[in-house]
Amino acid sequence: MSNEREQDFIFTDADFRRVVNIIYARAGIRLNESKQSMVYSRLARRLRALNLEKFSDYLNFLEAEPKHEEWQQFTNALTTNLTFFFREKHHFEMLSDQLHKLHGPVRIWCSASSTGEEPYSLAMTAVEAYGRLRPEVEIIASDLDTHVLSKAKNGIYSMDKLDKVSPERCKTFFLKGKGENIGQARVRKELREMIEFKQINLLAHSWPLTPYFDAIFCRNVMIYFDQATQRVMLEKMGRLLKPNGLLYVGHSENLHHMSEWFHSCGKTVYRLTDKAIHEWGLSK
Template identity: 50%
Template sequence: MTEQRERAADTSQWASGNQIERDLTLTDADFTRIRELIYQRAGIVLAEHKREMVYSRLAKRLRHHGMTRFTDYLVRLERQPEAKEWEAFTNALTTNLTAFFREGHHFPLLAEHIKNAQEPVTIWCSAASTGEEPYSLAMTLLETLGPKASQAKVIATDIDTDALARARAGVYPQEQVRKLDDARVKRFFQKGTGQHAGFARIRPEVSALVEFLPLNLLAPQWSIKGPFDAVFCRNIMIYFDKDTQAKILKRFAPLMKPDGLLFAGHSENFSYITDAFKLRGQTIYTLAKK
């Protein structure tokens, strides 16, 4: 989750002097409650300046239900704690910016770490988004392990079920895939034709290595089990406060192999949050020795 889906206010909004007029009513109390609910549900901390983003994204849900006031939407939501709408609410307020082999220095280091593994390699991608990161991990497994990669596994989780559906489909615009070198494109993608022209699909031998699962990092229990050779938790901790970050990192530790690696995003620093991990290199951590 990052900043790609943060766009300007919904097209139904327009500027009038210094005011922004809207067809739906979002009060200060509504915005405060939305911030509280998404924090409780997903641990996401929404800053004050995210108000226009919140309006733009949730306005679609109100219109879907024929509502004009955010107050009514929130009351309905809170009266039905198990309603399917909570999933739509959470999906709307999560953000997905990702790319194949993003922060590319991590992948050669992962390859070096796993190349002599004596048992099947298992990697957890804890913020899978629309699939580019876990598929990049699967490609790295194939390039590094050769035939042994068929025994390896990437567990890819995310709270955003819409993003996971797109990830499972494994279909991406050609312009996104063209950023990769030709050898990888030919080896790991199928070029779309006819009505699928302009798109590329992940090849079955790549998708076979990845299992996509919905998972909320704030849930009291996780549906996954280690031990993992590596955990990728990149560019998601920035949405949590430090207490939440510390709790999640503490839960990562027992799921990792003794020499396992934890990969963070370029703007994330876990050194001052927990003593469970120690910095090994550029945004890469290992378990701290007890």
């Protein structure tokens, strides 16, 4: 890459390799060679903010200050947050079927909530399944990126973000902005109150979560981790599931390497095996 290209900041191949190693150690995110331009464009904003000229100076600064708040900015910049409402709609149809069979308080964890479209889609599904705006459903929505969590908590979206939401759902679940807020819509208060947003690093030794969940959504997350990291993370998630709970993963992900603990029960949806339930001390 590098000095030969016209750039505002000096960014060498060695700098890119350092970024790759640092973000993997920090967040478990694997970046391949095709991400060099993305890394440059996203981190260049941080160099401008800190008035630095070279990526090496920025990386040296981070490594010299392991607890500095800039680490969060660095991590936020390299986190991918592609999402939209009701993405992979078959999962929400299956969740609706699951909810119809459950009685009493229901708990759902959305482990990569991004800007909020996924947890709000979960909330809408719950409202429709139970036929009331305040069902007994608690949703924990977590992400590593503090910026997207803040946006998600506000629940405000431009109207183009609602293109994939039916007119009926738009009318039921969103309030259109007026005056200076025209062109935007906000998720209804009742849905926002169903969701608790938390910052969670899935690589952390422990998660600030209370067992047990009826459903865990971990979609399009594992693609960023190597298989050894996936195994650790998925086993921890499995131990947080109720015996009949479901784990929903992304369209390009599978748990074949975790067949000891999970078995498929639908398109990229998994249940705990009897062995997992027995060895982890769960009971049906």
